[in-house]
Amino acid sequence: MPLPAARGAGRAGTTTARRGKRDRAQSTFYWMVWPAVIAFFLFHTLPVLVGIFFSLTNYAGYGAWNFVGVSNYVNLFRDDRVLQAYGFSFLFAVTATVLTNLISLAIALGLNAKILARDFWRGVYFVPYVLAILVIGYVFQFIFSNSLPKILSGIPLFADNILTNETWAWTAIVALAVWQACAFAIIIYLAGLQTIPREMYEAASLDGAKPWKQFTSITFPLISAFFTINVVLSLKSFLQVFDPIVALTNGGPGTATESVTLLIFRGGFSGGEFAYQTANAVIFFVVITVVSLVQFRVLQSREAEF
Template structure:
């Protein structure tokens, strides 16, 4: 009995020695912190600290120079009473909604074409991505020449293009939309292509055998399976278009008058050269909150749509 017990103990001990013990968790090496802390400090100095200072000054009457006094929430109250600010918000949302719809419609159509079996597919992917890597100001001046000189001569028979469309308070914003959509489509096409390539070809073959038309395949197969990519594109597009600045600077500079003045342009003009630093900082805080709320609502609605699929 004693021999059996000793043998059992030795067997268990050998088994325990054979099984590797779970390694103890070690702290990250010091080199890790030396790499992380500079980034954290730089982010705090160039992002968090300026934002905090800006929020602080939004409760003052600071003009960007000289002395200042606390005014409480007066700046925030006056923003909702300022017709110019409200017009800028109206233009920004109108522009963003129209540009988002057009961008995603065109991008999805082009992506589906590129994803099909066509010749030189990789070449055309590169061609469509070129606008995204070009400087928007440089391209904007090219578009400005196009709208102000070329189109009035080429399309002289069309009343809308007979004169420079950039001088029309009613239609100048459409030129800004054209430039913004032309450049934004490049990034959206890449996102949609990534989504389309995740769909197995067997699904389309089975649908074709069952007699599903191209429209039915898009409605029942393609769009439901790329709905997550659609959500990403719509959220990023709307957020980016709400902050439109460069295309307006290049084409209209906010004109004619203030017909194409966006919120970001109003903040820039009033805050840096108009002596309204504190007032426009309060406007920037409100604009940040608005964009955050809009983006969260988009995610909630569109992701619920994904679940329905």
């Protein structure tokens, strides 16, 4: 039988060994995390700080510059072109978000049902998400400008190239953006639907609940968290729309489909408005952040009610 002193020494040795392992684990953790933190600071935080600095100047992207204070920010609220771009971006984003979630949820409900070759169709619907949107955009451009005017020549709206219609050109961009965005949203909704036990639907059927009642009382409340994720991500992404516009209309006709991101790109990199559009980018960042936070607050409160 070991002596008490020997037992104490053994416990002390075990404690020291555990402490050594914990210290090594913490050291490994920091060595893994710090490179990512440094890279994030260098390639994200630092450029943001530099951008905020230049937004307070009159820098054109080249040559000398001087501090102008907040005059860039004040002028943005007086610029009709900027206000039009914000109006278009929000109209586009809200419309595309609503359509994306309605279509995606309907398709996800169908795929979640007992249909033939369900896994195959899941893969088919996800294909648009992995394709280059700029390349697909040029395909859609050909369809809208050449195919549809011939196929739907009897419909006045499509008799001519809709992309040249100042009033309706934005709907073609919505069609392309929704077509691609549905792919990701469908996968999110499918993940949520698969968390619902089948027994709940069977019990509801025995109680006489119709499909619509099952959807409103069981399905939607239980996937409300997934709905929140899709809505927030969709609206944020659509507010920053760029590639579909470049591929289809390039902001035209005129400036009818010019989004905030396209305006920032044009003015900042080729229009000699680097500081001015940097200030626009700062405001746009704040707007997107506020909109996302409000969405989370409102939608998560609805989850709590469910």
